Amino acid sequence: MxxxxxxxxxxxxxxxxxxxxxxxxxxxxxxxxxxxxxxxxxxxxxxxxxxxxxxxxxxxxxxxxxxxxxxxxxxxxxxxLKLPRTLTAGDGLILQLRKELPSKCLRCGSRKTSNRIQGWCYVSSPDRYCYHIACVKEMILEKWRKDYFTPDGNVNDENNLALQTFSESREIALPGGRSSSKATQIWRKAATVIMVIISALFGEPSALISVLVQYWLSS
Structure with a gap:
C-alpha cells in the first residue's frame, strides 16, 4: 500500500x-x-x-x-489484496468492497482516481455512500502529515477532537448534495462510514474505536 x-x-x-x-x-x-x-x-x-x-x-x-x-x-x-470484503458501520449499515463504482465517489466526484485508475471502493447498501479507497487514503495521508496518527495506525490522544472535526468537515460530500434539516444526521453517518473505512485501511479495526465512541457521545 x-x-x-x-x-x-x-x-x-x-x-x-x-x-x-x-x-x-x-x-x-x-x-x-x-x-x-x-x-x-x-x-x-x-x-x-x-x-x-x-x-x-x-x-x-x-x-x-x-x-x-x-x-x-x-x-x-x-x-x-487483504482489504475486508464487508464492513459494518453501525445502525445496520453494511459496506461492500467493490471493483467498480456504481456511482461517483462522494469525495472526488468521479468514477476514477486522480491517476485515471478505476480503483476499488467501499459502497453502502443501498448505494448512498460510495468512496474510493484512493480518496480515503488521501484523506488519511493529509492528516498523517499533520501528525494526527502515529506510524502504527493509532490516533494521537491530543488529536482525537481534531480528527472528529475532520470527519465532519466538507471533505465528506453529502449524498445527492443534500442541505435539508436532515443534513446533520447524514453528515454523521457519512463520517462514520469514512472512519470505518479508515480503520480497515489501518489493518486494525479497533484502532479508531475510542474516536468513534467519543464522536457519538459528543454528537
Missing amino acids: GLGFGPCYECEHEACGFYLHEECANAAPSTSHPFSKCSLKFHYNAPQGDERYCDACGEDVSGFVYQCSHKHPHDYHPRC
Whole structure:
C-alpha cells in the first residue's frame, strides 16, 4: 500500500526508517482474489520497470507487488489484496468492497482516481455512500502529515477532537448534495462510514474505536 499504517516490521536502527508491512513480509509466491480472474504472482519489483499504479488503491507501486499474467498486467499492493470484503458501520449499515463504482465517489466526484485508475471502493447498501479507497487514503495521508496518527495506525490522544472535526468537515460530500434539516444526521453517518473505512485501511479495526465512541457521545 505504499506509505501506510498498521502492523509492520521496523529496522532496529532508528535512523534507517525502513518499515515492512506484515502482508509484504509474509507474501506468498502467488495468490488469488475474487476481483481478478487470473492467478496473481508476487514480485519484489514490477518487472516492467516503468511507473505503475495499484489497481485497488490507485497509489504508485514502488516495491512489492502482485501482478496478473496479462500482456498489460494489473498491479496490486499485497496489503490491498487483504482489504475486508464487508464492513459494518453501525445502525445496520453494511459496506461492500467493490471493483467498480456504481456511482461517483462522494469525495472526488468521479468514477476514477486522480491517476485515471478505476480503483476499488467501499459502497453502502443501498448505494448512498460510495468512496474510493484512493480518496480515503488521501484523506488519511493529509492528516498523517499533520501528525494526527502515529506510524502504527493509532490516533494521537491530543488529536482525537481534531480528527472528529475532520470527519465532519466538507471533505465528506453529502449524498445527492443534500442541505435539508436532515443534513446533520447524514453528515454523521457519512463520517462514520469514512472512519470505518479508515480503520480497515489501518489493518486494525479497533484502532479508531475510542474516536468513534467519543464522536457519538459528543454528537
